[in-house]
Amino acid sequence: MKISFRPIGVVKTPFQEPQGTPIQPQAGAGVEGSVEIYPEFKAGLKDIEGFSHIVLIYHFHLMKTYKLHAKPFMDNEERGIFAIRGPARPNPIGLSIVELVRVEDNVLHIRDLDIIDGTPLLDIKPYVPRFDEANAVRTGWLKTNIHKLEEMRDDGRFAKQPQASRKDGSDK
């Protein structure tokens, strides 16, 4: 069963390649960019300017394959792909919460970016603390690694391993 989506727009950022890109919005604090929504979807932006933060859901378009086990940027051990946030996922869907600075026609000016330039955007949702904040009491392997967040950058490991999935048990 296939589920088909198409981009509603494109993300514009200063990051031209995975290497060196912040690995989460917090590590990209202050970095500015924009989202350009295609004209046919522009009407859907009504009222979005009322929200200080938005959830961007996008396609990790540089991923050609996936891994079921992978070493996350902030750890030296292989973890299950569903226990890390890296891009080499069975469905390469990215999720970032960014600050919405202002809206100009069909362009959203955003801040705090960890997204590569040219990324196809799939959806925008308003960020609502009541919906999106969980009282998370356990954060697994990240508990002892989260302090590395600001210093860490993408080293290109996911984009450079086209054959890796076979070694890791995937069926692709």
Added chain:
Amino acid sequence: MKISFRPIGVVKTPFQEPQGTPIQPQAGAGVEGSVEIYPEFKAGLKDIEGFSHIVLIYHFHLMKTYKLHAKPFMDNEERGIFAIRGPARPNPIGLSIVELVRVEDNVLHIRDLDIIDGTPLLDIKPYVPRFDEANAVRTGWLKTNIHKLEEMRDDGRFAKQPQASRKDGSDK
């Protein structure tokens, strides 16, 4: 340009139809269900048991069309689809943060559900407060409506309007 995904599993919940389903996990507090991951992706669950909460990304599979303007459950005004969380989106992608109660082989037992039984699952990410909590200072139209969350239930409005998109300016 089409982007194709396929389900990595299916969500099992007590909710058989949109009508009456909680509209966010907080409104479905205590409701238990499960995620059944297909065998070929099971290895990706390694280490996930360390996280108390997970992000589920799924397909709003009952949506046959979309609207660019729609009346959200908690308001009486039409809002842009990207400023609300309802399912009738150009790419019908759902996002819920749920509690991970326990992992049993390829089944994740979860709690706090707003998802319809049989929903195709696209991705799981570990919920990490540092990544997923924004200091959201503005929440737009929801600011004066959020108190309705617990009492609100899906009334089936999105699933019942197959022709509505034309009235709202979409090109479908």
